[in-house]
Amino acid sequence: MTWFDTVVRGATVVAGGAARRLDLGIRDGRYAAVLEPDAPADAEHVVDAGGLVATPGAIDTHTHIDWPYDGTRTVDGPLGASRAALLGGTTTVVDFVPPAEPGRSLVDACHERVDALGEAIAVDFALHPILLDASTAVLGELPHVVADGFTSFKMYTTYEDRRVDDGAAWQLMRAIARLGALPGFHAENHELLTATLGEQERLGRLAAGDYPASRPALAEAEAIGMVSLYARRIGTPVYIFHVSGAEALGAVEAARRAGSVVHAETCTHYLVHDDSVFSGADPWRFVISPPIRSAADRERLWEGLRTGSVTTVGSDHCAYESGRKAAHSDDHRHVPAGAPGIEARTLLLWSEGLHRHGVSLPEFVAANSERAAAVLGLTAKGRIAVGADADLVLWDPALRWRGADLPPSSPETFSLYDRCDGTGRPRHVFLRGTAVVRDGALTDEAPRGRFVHRQPRSPR
Template sequence: MTELVISNARIVNADGTSTGHILITHGRIEAIVDAAEAVPAADRVIDAQGRAVIPGGIDGHCHVAQITGRFRTLDDYATTSSAALWGGTTTIMDFGIPRDSSETPLEAARNKSELAREARCDVALHGSVISWDETVPAQLDALAGMGIRSVKMYMTNRGGTMSDNDTVLKVMKEMKRLDGLTYIHAEHDAMIVDCTEEHAAKGEIGIEHLHETRPELAEEASVQEVLAMAEYIGTPVYFVHQSTPGAVDLVTDARGRGVEAYSETCPHYLLLDDGVYASRFPEWFACCPPMRSAETVAALKERFASGTIHTASSDHSCYDLTQKRERTDDIRQMPHGLPGVETRMPSAFTALVETAGEGLSVSDAVLQRFVELFSAGPARINALPGKGAIVPGFDADLVIFDPAESRVVDGAALHMGTDFSPFDGKELRGWPEVVVSGGRVVLDADGFHDPGAVGRLVARAAQADARQGLVAPAPLAGKAV
């Protein structure tokens, strides 16, 4: 007997839309039956009533239980993975970033692997290297053996998580050898340090001046420099949280030269501008890069809708307002990062439909573009097996939603383990109504159903597999799929 059927679904994949009944067994999509056929028998049937059904979201950029200096985010995997499911995301990707020089990249990843045992949804990990030594190649080999095939490095945060250019170049060479992917936080450190020092000398170092201390040029200069290194080595590179159209255009130009480069952005760079730093609560918006001018936001949204941005991630960092307000007088001393794993779906969807000029009835083309940004793109780029599409054999990670439904964000009522949201009071469209994760219904009209610590640590394939398209899962033992 089929375990679950999603009947009368408007099935939206990144490459097309159809109608049908989705059959689910053993956590995977067993089959898709034409909508003209009778609804198959099952233990449970959920009637989608013609609403959109999309692949479960993949958030490629989350920070869970992260220690940075003297601050630690307030979440754990149980909290963040539950909030992800509330928001239609069924796979999160976290970072094993060494907390200080006493923790190696391999130890950081192993520690995160242990913490992830409490996850309610699937988890994949990125590694991170801060400084190079002779043990790094063997550690990267070990990470690849764990299915961790990407490494993040920061081009800023001097004295903390920053990697120097020699380290970046050497790690890129190793990732090419391992057929992996280099993730980069691109901001030009020397420019930022100098600009920050100039503002501090004038007494303009409070949170209301954050956007002035990290200019757009610093981001774009760093992107250009890293792209040159990737082109020199011939290795793929992925830029996190791009906040300017210029940074995206540099990646687009590099791709035209044959560089395998990817642009990620976050919803807060699409829906908020630097006017927030003159608001009543500017500490709600402490993140790096900061929000940009309204003109920059408008141009970035055009890239988001056009296809030159490849993924929408949250950059989720779960600090609360007590932590944020401890040193609002000095941006150098306060924690940066915003909660967003739960609001990624409606905020990204809202930004997309606003830019496309869609009304309450959303076209197939816009829905398919959203699936690409929200699920298929992150799955393919990160070579996540069985993710990113509603096709037989793939994981039964599904979201039912009404593109016309809107809700006003109440940060205190969300489930991320903090007491605010940067989208507080904003009306957003595209909230999930039903979420299926690994074949389990975790959200429906009756509320949230905690599945327990069932999340799996997903081992990723090589980039060569990713270049061929979405990566199929291995067959279930003893059962053809």
């Protein structure tokens, strides 16, 4: 009889594009066997998962944990944010390396970020370094950064202090492609945003409720078209962060039809909310970049998620202190753009997707785990298969929850989802074979998150 550390019995397992009742054998932190129900097997731990649904550990492709801004940092820290992630079934996050200060080594910045997060993080993590320019120093360091396991990058086409111009974008994309790594963009046309904001300033329409008009969807679509064209000419895929609605997703799809390989990430807030939140209470909470758009935009994103046109879903978790956001509610130019949401992401994808938007279990797993792992080079993650890391979520599909009862990752921050409720919640969560959530509560396991060293694709 085969021996395992853990055997999971009787779950409906979602794997390989199907959902069926199977047993799972886990040994040394990895899946060692996918078994027919009740197959003979011995184990130190046996988990009765009858009535539960087994999915791979979720991958949040977009977080800003313990993030520096305006001389301070976000308020939840690595431990608070990652424990909240585990309660929602997220076992891997992809965070960012803040831009290196002038004169500071990019390689050093990357490793300092690994050390800072790795001291007390409860989930596994990878990192997208942020690049601000195509200087000789940056281009010279990129091969070392990629060799050290950082194989996806973020650049901005807007924000005066962060944006790369078209020439730098071209140079950086070529250099990244040569290394077999993945360029990614916060894509909005800077000049159009500047002009639109100028109009708002002249009209005196600067309150938090006026925010969406300052960042029109056209700016997003135009920038997506530009970087997608560059990607096609260079012969590299490109990753678009936080696609917010129909016009941006349409630009992605048009680029694909023209021959570009474009991966489109959307975020929870675009799938759950619409721009009516800016007419409600505390609109400062919803100041996020790009803005939350219309109900029609939201439905278009759900359609894209079902069809696979939307590749991945991130939380864009950024736990700003409530008072700092609320203090500038009369002038959105000074409201930090971002919001927490690391736990709610998976709960809402399950509840809204399966119960209200026709998402199947395999489509849920594809968007929540499988495609993120494939696109971002997380080769041991995102799937239930022999040899993969045993990151496992056992969902209770009947368990109800209320957004108001979800504890924030820090008492100093706020929630966008306190008025949401749903059905379906993780009952048990495993990270590399170890139970980290049992019966909906965190276990006493010490934080055991690791940096995921990724390998590049074949260089071009």
